[in-house]
Amino acid sequence: MTIAHRTCPICDAVCGLRLTLDDAGHVTSVKGDPDDPFSKGYICPKGASLGHLDEDPERLRVPLVRKDGEWHEATWEEAFERVDEGLRSVIEAHGRDAVAVYFGNPTFHTMAGFMYRVPLTQSLGSRNVYSAGTIDQMPKHVSGGSMFGDPMAIAVPDVDRTDYLLVIGANPLESHGSLCAAPDFPSRLKALRRRGGKVVVVDPRRTRTAAFADEHLFVRPGTDPYLLLGIVHTLFAEDLTAVGVEVNGLEELRRLAEEFTPQAAARVCGVPAEEIVRLARELAAAPTAAVYSRIGASTVEFGTLAQWLVDVVNILTGNFDRPGGVMFTRTAALEIFRTGQPYTAGNWHSRVRGLPEALGELPVATLADEIETPGEGQVRAMVTVAGNLVLSAPNGPRLDRAFADLDFMVCVDPYLNETTRHADVILPPPRMLQMPHYDFLLLTVTVRNYTRFSPQILPLEPGQLSEAEIMARLTMIAAGAGADADPAALDEMILGQVLRGAAETPGSPFEGRDVAELRAGLDGDSGPELMLDAMLRLGPYGLSLAELRANPHGIDLGPLEPRVKELLCTPSGRVELAPPRLVEDVARLRRRLAVPPAEILLIGRRQLRSNNSWLHNVPALVGGSNRCTLHVNPADVARLGLGEQAVVRSAVGELVVPLEPTETIMPGVVSLPHGWGHAGSPLSVAAEHPGVNANTLTDESVVDVLSGNAVFNGVPVTLSPTAAPAT
Numbered sequence: 213m214t215i216a217h218r219t220c221p222i223c224d225a226v227c228g229l230r231l232t233l234d235d236a237g238h239v240t241s242v243k244g245d246p247d248d249p250f251s252k253g254y255i256c257p258k259g260a261s262l263g264h265l266d267e268d269p270e271r272l273r274v275p276l277v278r279k280d281g282e283w284h285e286a287t288w289e290e291a292f293e294r295v296d297e298g299l300r301s302v303i304e305a306h307g308r309d310a311v312a313v314y315f316g317n318p319t320f321h322t323m324a325g326f327m328y329r330v331p332l333t334q335s336l337g338s339r340n341v342y343s344a345g346t347i348d349q350m351p352k353h354v355s356g357g358s359m360f361g362d363p364m365a366i367a368v369p370d371v372d373r374t375d376y377l378l379v380i381g382a383n384p385l386e387s388h389g390s391l392c393a394a395p396d397f398p399s400r401l402k403a404l405r406r407r408g409g410k411v412v413v414v415d416p417r418r419t420r421t422a423a424f425a426d427e428h429l430f431v432r433p434g435t436d437p438y439l440l441l442g443i444v445h446t447l448f449a450e451d452l453t454a455v456g457v458e459v460n461g462l463e464e465l466r467r468l469a470e471e472f473t474p475q476a477a478a479r480v481c482g483v484p485a486e487e488i489v490r491l492a493r494e495l496a497a498a499p500t501a502a503v504y505s506r507i508g509a510s511t512v513e514f515g516t517l518a519q520w521l522v523d524v525v526n527i528l529t530g531n532f533d534r535p536g537g538v539m540f541t542r543t544a545a546l547e548i549f550r551t552g553q554p555y556t557a558g559n560w561h562s563r564v565r566g567l568p569e570a571l572g573e574l575p576v577a578t579l580a581d582e583i584e585t586p587g588e589g590q591v592r593a594m595v596t597v598a599g600n601l602v603l604s605a606p607n608g609p610r611l612d613r614a615f616a617d618l619d620f621m622v623c624v625d626p627y628l629n630e631t632t633r634h635a636d637v638i639l640p641p642p643r644m645l646q647m648p649h650y651d652f653l654l655l656t657v658t659v660r661n662y663t664r665f666s667p668q669i670l671p672l673e674p675g676q677l678s679e680a681e682i683m684a685r686l687t688m689i690a691a692g693a694g695a696d697a698d699p700a701a702l703d704e705m706i707l708g709q710v711l712r713g714a715a716e717t718p719g720s721p722f723e724g725r726d727v728a729e730l731r732a733g734l735d736g737d738s739g740p741e742l743m744l745d746a747m748l749r750l751g752p753y754g755l756s757l758a759e760l761r762a763n764p765h766g767i768d769l770g771p772l773e774p775r776v777k778e779l780l781c782t783p784s785g786r787v788e789l790a791p792p793r794l795v796e797d798v799a800r801l802r803r804r805l806a807v808p809p810a811e812i813l814l815i816g817r818r819q820l821r822s823n824n825s826w827l828h829n830v831p832a833l834v835g836g837s838n839r840c841t842l843h844v845n846p847a848d849v850a851r852l853g854l855g856e857q858a859v860v861r862s863a864v865g866e867l868v869v870p871l872e873p874t875e876t877i878m879p880g881v882v883s884l885p886h887g888w889g890h891a892g893s894p895l896s897v898a899a900e901h902p903g904v905n906a907n908t909l910t911d912e913s914v915v916d917v918l919s920g921n922a923v924f925n926g927v928p929v930t931l932s933p934t935a936a937p938a939t
């Protein structure tokens with residue numbers, strides 16, 4: 213029997229786990245790690261199932277290669293040769309832009325994903341770079357980039373010290389938090405209320421978080437910017453502003469908000485005018501307050517405006533960059549990547565629809581256009597890493613058809629699923645417990661400064677490849693170095709760049725040092741570990757991998773401290789309250805007022821035992837309450853004469869779905885979870901609990917214009933009765 217400690221890699225809460233393994237390497241129990249100073253023993257049902265997930269007998273153990281429509285198990289050499297041939301022939305015939313790459317959500321939860329995403333992108337040399345960013349949080353990056361100059365500057369609510377938390381379009385009691393890593397959100401919110409604080413939730417559904425809160429207000433999907441402008445209007449009108457940082461654009465903001473009176477906002481968003489006024493007054497009066505917002509106000513038509521206005525309200529009420537308000541984490545490893553270069557957006561545009569680049573990426577909402585539309589630069593090959601776009605992207609079924617037409621596709625993924633079934637080659641990473649783990653990115657948004665490294669628990673089997681080696685070899689192939697290039701050479705190149713950069717940077721702990729000597733002093737068993745060691749040593753706490761190994765439960769690095777002055781890199785050196793592109797987009801918001809609202813709007817929802825599309829093959833996580841049903845208000849069921857199921861139609865598709873009538877959703881709104889739609893899947897448990905693909909209904913032609921982000925919430929649909937069995 214062995215006891216091992218490890219951070220849970222599934223969601224953003226970074227809980228510490230305590231695993232027990234038998235001599236054969238089977239996980240016999242998973243508990244929360246009581247000695248983790250951040251998560252203090254908390255665990256959710258997904259973390260508790262980590263052993264089952266990791267040992268899923270249907271995970272791929274060797275590469276799969278498709279020949280004449282049939283899957284064959286292959287050696288790594290055969291698989292990489294096939295990848296080399298496939299990518300080379302597309303690049304030779306059609307150029308580098310003909311290869312698109314997608315980095316899915318788990319890329320941002322693995323060490324290999326963090327380390328090789330940029331090198332792989334650079335070696336592909338294609339403009340067709342996509343990631344989960346544009347089906348999730350790109351609006352936050354664009355608004356942060358525009359206001360603070362740094363698109364990675366994301367302020368997190370200081371939930372442990374705030375007196376007032378306004379949650380707009382997030383459900384942390386089921387999602388466990390996002391762009392805000394706070395393990396055991398329930399206890400943190402309970403503590404907030406125990407110390408006399410208040411929690412208010414704005415959501416078209418009375419979610420678990422809303423039911424827990426002191427107050428819940430229903431809002432019409434997609435209308436949060438009107439609500440927020442109503443709050444801004446009130447703060448100015450009642451002289452309640454208390455700006456504590458240096459800003460530009462205060463007067464312009466005041467003028468902009470003039471027409472959005474609480475009464476005008478109320479007509480659109482459905483929150484009564486007196487409630488909007490009260491929210492503004494309460495935010496201003498609370499000793500400290502934080503507005504926190506996620507998917508419900510990000511994957512919407514005005515996502516960037518919503519995310520901007522959230523920070524505007526935090527700034528106007530004096531709650532920005534101060535304890536109890538919203539604050540910036542100081543990370544142990546990632547500070548060296550803050551470039552100090554002001555952010556620019558829309559540096560190029562997508563070929564077919566002319567959508568803007570953001571953070572070096574194009575919007576997932578236009579990937580199908582780029583594959584289907586002939587001409588110079590048409591996408592003919594696809595590389596996916598940790599993504600299942602057929603279920604995750606807007607109008608997933610269109611991508612399903614588009615992927616079938618590609619000349620070549622390679623997927624780095626442990627499963628043969630709805631997306632990877634189109635691949636010519638699937639390269640499976642090893643089990644999670646066979647990889648070291650460090651949350652480079654999630655640790656940039658923790659509500660306390662904290663760090664924790666998890667060493668690899670189980671060895672690789674003979675001949676098995678780590679995810680780092682898979683990514684490195686893919687990168688070398690993309691760079692034209694061939695199928696048998698040595699991945700260690702790439703690691704040395706990347707490490708050399710980092711060390712050289714540090715040696716040349718004035719004030720860096722490595723300034724003026726010899727690169728070879730620095731390299732010899734690094735500690736780690738793999739490229740990503742060596743990289744982590746370098747980054748920790750260069751970081752503000754002067755840590756090292758050895759120190760992290762010596763503290764297997766993690767290290768508390770103290771409460772968040774004000775630091776906007778260090779991060780700010782706008783050309784003006786001030787926080788921009790009224791960035792021109794955002795101000796311009798308010799015109800679109802104004803025009804929207806003239807468009808009559810749809811009768812029924814579709815939104816999504818997350819379920820406690822799901823995580824996007826990939827946990828449905830674990831028996832303990834499917835069934836019971838974890839079902840793919842449409843939440844609909846009983847008044848709508850009666851009005852439309854619906855039975856146990858209904859036909860839901862949108863501009864792009866239709867579905868037959870089982871209904872779950874519930875008063876917890878506002879009339880005129882229906883909610884369907886995403887990540888389902890496993891009918892016919894080779895994954896046997898998932899196929900028994902298929903559900904339907906919510907993204908059959910979401911419309912890829914509608915995006916948040918500024919960020920190109922997909923719209924999953926506020927999709928116009930119609931509902932009608934059906935007698936046919938649910939599909």
Ligand SMILES: Nc1nc2c(c(=O)[nH]1)N[C@H]1C(S)=C(S)[C@@H](COP(=O)(O)OP(=O)(O)OC[C@H]3O[C@@H](n4cnc5c(=O)[nH]c(N)nc54)[C@H](O)[C@@H]3O)O[C@H]1N2
Pocket residue numbers: 315316317318322344347348507511597598599600601603604605624625626627629641679816817823824825826885886887906907910924
């Ligand atoms: N309608 C609707 N659609 C949505 C959303 C919504 O709210 N509504 N939410 C969106 C959001 S926020 C997100 S982040 C996206 C997520 O969408 P995707 O980025 O497509 O991610 P997943 O669906 O989680 O698919 C993850 C894939 O990674 C594989 N995988 C798991 N672990 C590993 C690993 O360690 N290494 C590798 N290489 N692969 C691994 C899994 O097998 C699976 O194929 O979905 C989006 N889609």
Ligand SMILES: Nc1nc2c(c(=O)[nH]1)N[C@H]1C(S)=C(S)[C@@H](COP(=O)(O)OP(=O)(O)OC[C@H]3O[C@@H](n4cnc5c(=O)[nH]c(N)nc54)[C@H](O)[C@@H]3O)O[C@H]1N2
Pocket residue numbers: 223224317348380381382383384386387388389390414415416417419431432433434435436506507508509512815816817818819820821822823824925926
């Ligand atoms: N259990 C579980 N946890 C997860 C995931 C999962 O799939 N399952 N996915 C992970 C990922 S990738 C992410 S990005 C995070 C997301 O984390 P969250 O954003 O907290 O997750 P959601 O449950 O999508 O919360 C969005 C809320 O917005 C509401 N909403 C919808 N439309 C609107 C609107 O127009 N306005 C307002 N104000 N509210 C609206 C929805 O009803 C929902 O309650 O969760 C992560 N954690």
Ligand code: SF4
Pocket residue numbers: 220221222223224225226227254255256257258259260388395
């Ligand atoms: S809340 Fe997230 S990180 Fe914590 S145990 Fe559950 S899935 Fe893992």
Ligand SMILES: [Mo]
Pocket residue numbers: 317344348
């Ligand atoms: Mo996400």
